[in-house]
Amino acid sequence: MRFQLTEDQKALRNGVRELLARRFGPQQLRAAVDEPGRLDRALWRDLGAAGFFALRLPEAQGGVGLGLPEAVLAFEEAGRTLLPGPLVATHLAAGTVPGAATGEAVVAAVGNGLVEWLEQADAVRGDAAGAVPLRSVDPLTPLHRVSGAAAVDPVAVLLTAAEQLGGATRACELAVQHARTREQFGQPIGAFQAIKHLCAEMLVRTETARAAVYAAAVTADPADVHSARLLADEAAVRGARDCLQVHGGMGFTWEFELHLYLKRAWVRTHRAGAATESEETLAAELLAQPI
Missing domain, CATH: 1.20.140.10 (Butyryl-CoA Dehydrogenase, subunit A, domain 3)
Incomplete structure (x- = not known):
């Protein structure tokens, strides 16, 4: 079986790549490294306005109405540019947490005993009680350890x-x-x-x-x-x-x-x-x- 991207999927991938090149290029990457733990809220809102977090949300709910293959293409581009922030958690919360779909809210999630970007989060999925800060090896991913666990999505x-x-x-x-x-x-x-x-x-x-x-x-x-x-x-x-x-x-x-x-x-x-x-x-x- 051959999996070929459609023209619309290629356009989506290229659009996300162009947005990230414009809003999170080498200068912004270095600035983020120099200020660990700070999340660029303006960039987060720009991602929301572009539909990044609402890609799989139905159009009837204000989303883009696309599927998992399109979300994978967008997140691949995010990984390619080292885009910081709890992207996955916010994307998954787009239909349940007010403001997540538009980038007005930052959502963190408990998983595997860790929480990324807890201090910057407006909402947390899972039990983060008693979270202890860790020294993350990645300056672009602040971490907290928690005793609780969440189901794997x-x-x-x-x-x-x-x-x-x-x-x-x-x-x-x-x-x-x-x-x-x-x-x-x-x-x-x-x-x-x-x-x-x-x-x-x-x-x-x-x-x-x-x-x-x-x-x-x-x-x-x-x-x-x-x-x-x-x-x-x-x-x-x-x-x-x-x-x-x-x-x-x-x-x-x-x-x-x-x-x-x-x-x-x-x-x-x-x-x-x-x-x-x-x-x-x-x-x-x-x-x-x-x-």
């Missing part, structure tokens, strides 16, 4: 996978760009077999994850969703690490954005539906099948 798992896919895609792009332009011994480093293999493996992992994420968005089957999450997590984490390897010492500098992709990928792997949960879901699915 398959849509949240898939949208997280879409964000991871976006990060993996960008890491692959950065690696290839550097391999083409950086020269050693009179030729681009991409001419060396070791670099070729790293870039090829990144591309294979990314495209495998993309196929799984897009397919899960169509089927919405829990097993497909969790499979996609595992593949996307691997593509994001290993892709960022391999991209660091391609860049060498330059990749480890604070000024270069690559370390942010690795840190964000690490943090996302601990969200609800993380590796252990997804593996257990898939194992249960396999065991339930007749032999």
Whole structure:
């Protein structure tokens, strides 16, 4: 079965990419890193005005009326640009929390014992009583630990996978760009077999994850969703690490954005539906099948 984007889906993806390039480019990214824990409310409202949070909300309720495949494309672009904030939680609350759909309200959610952006949230889904602040490895994702837990929402798992896919895609792009332009011994480093293999493996992992994420968005089957999450997590984490390897010492500098992709990928792997949960879901699915 072939999954090809429609012209409308391509237009949506390009529109989100253009919006984020205009409103959250390199300067805004660096400003966000320099002020950890501060959420740009004006940007949040712009996302709401563009329909980002209301993509799956029915038109009768003031939403865009699209489906899960379109939401996946939007969140993939958000992951590609390292857009900060509790995007998934606010999107899922669009039909229940006043102001969430329009970006007037920021919504956090409890999941896997963690809450992202709790102090900036206007509403919280789940029990965040007794939350304790943590020092997050990702300066763009403030965290609190809570003792409570919440049911795993398959849509949240898939949208997280879409964000991871976006990060993996960008890491692959950065690696290839550097391999083409950086020269050693009179030729681009991409001419060396070791670099070729790293870039090829990144591309294979990314495209495998993309196929799984897009397919899960169509089927919405829990097993497909969790499979996609595992593949996307691997593509994001290993892709960022391999991209660091391609860049060498330059990749480890604070000024270069690559370390942010690795840190964000690490943090996302601990969200609800993380590796252990997804593996257990898939194992249960396999065991339930007749032999």
